[in-house]
Amino acid sequence: KAGVTQTPRYLIKTRGQQVTLSCSPISGHRSVSWYQQTPGQGLQFLFEYFSETQRNKGNFPGRFSGRQFSNSRSEMNVSTLELGDSALYLCASSPTVGQGKTEAFFGQGTRLTVV
Amino acid sequence: AQSVTQLGSHVSVSEGALVLLRCNYSSSVPPYLFWYVQYPNQGLQLLLKYTSAATLVKGINGFEAEFKKSETSFHLTKPSAHMSDAAEYFCAVTFSGSARQLTFGSGTQLTVLP
Numbered sequence: 001k002a003g004v005t006q007t008p009r010y011l012i013k014t015r016g017q018q019v020t021l022s023c024s025p026i027s028g029h030r031s032v033s034w035y036q037q038t039p040g041q042g043l044q045f046l047f048e049y050f051s052e053t054q055r056n057k058g059n060f061p062g063r064f065s066g067r068q069f070s071n072s073r074s075e076m077n078v079s080t081l082e083l084g085d086s087a088l089y090l091c092a093s094s095p096t097v098g099q100g101k102t103e104a105f106f107g108q109g110t111r112l113t114v115v
Numbered sequence: 116a117q118s119v120t121q122l123g124s125h126v127s128v129s130e131g132a133l134v135l136l137r138c139n140y141s142s143s144v145p146p147y148l149f150w151y152v153q154y155p156n157q158g159l160q161l162l163l164k165y166t167s168a169a170t171l172v173k174g175i176n177g178f179e180a181e182f183k184k185s186e187t188s189f190h191l192t193k194p195s196a197h198m199s200d201a202a203e204y205f206c207a208v209t210f211s212g213s214a215r216q217l218t219f220g221s222g223t224q225l226t227v228l229p
Contacts, residue, residue, distance in 0.1 A: 043219035092159075105161070108157055
């Protein structure tokens, strides 16, 4: 069974640009969550999608947005990139939503560097 | 609000020695607790999880953790460290009824010395 797939693995962007990251969850999983990992702030929750609806959102500015498609694939977008957006962005999929007992399965992440 | 504290950002042990990584949580409701491991330039891999069943949880690669409600702790242990255990370890918490929103500790970098 294929795991969570994130593309691209590495990305370099210039300040002010926008970027779109993609995540394909494990087959059958309907919940997709996104996390930002930086040396200074650690792992922080961005948002979660289930059945194409955003269910929860972390404390990030509106420049960070996402969406989920009918096949459960998800994208996140960051507009007007800032240097501080440089991070590893991790996507996680889960088979259900609202039930803490199930674990989240993580992809390998997309390393975004903003220059 | 829920939170997780990992004591010790860096832990070094000799190969074959006991590994003990500490995690404390704060919560007013029963938590679900997880330990994840991250190797360089990789995502997170689940080691084990506590979901209100047995308080002693066994995971992969010989790791286990014990949920102690009175101490609000969920420390990770392994009797004998192996060189391949060198990685960063994260404790995470979520709560029943919440969406899949994990709150992570700041991580502990484990070094295994030959």
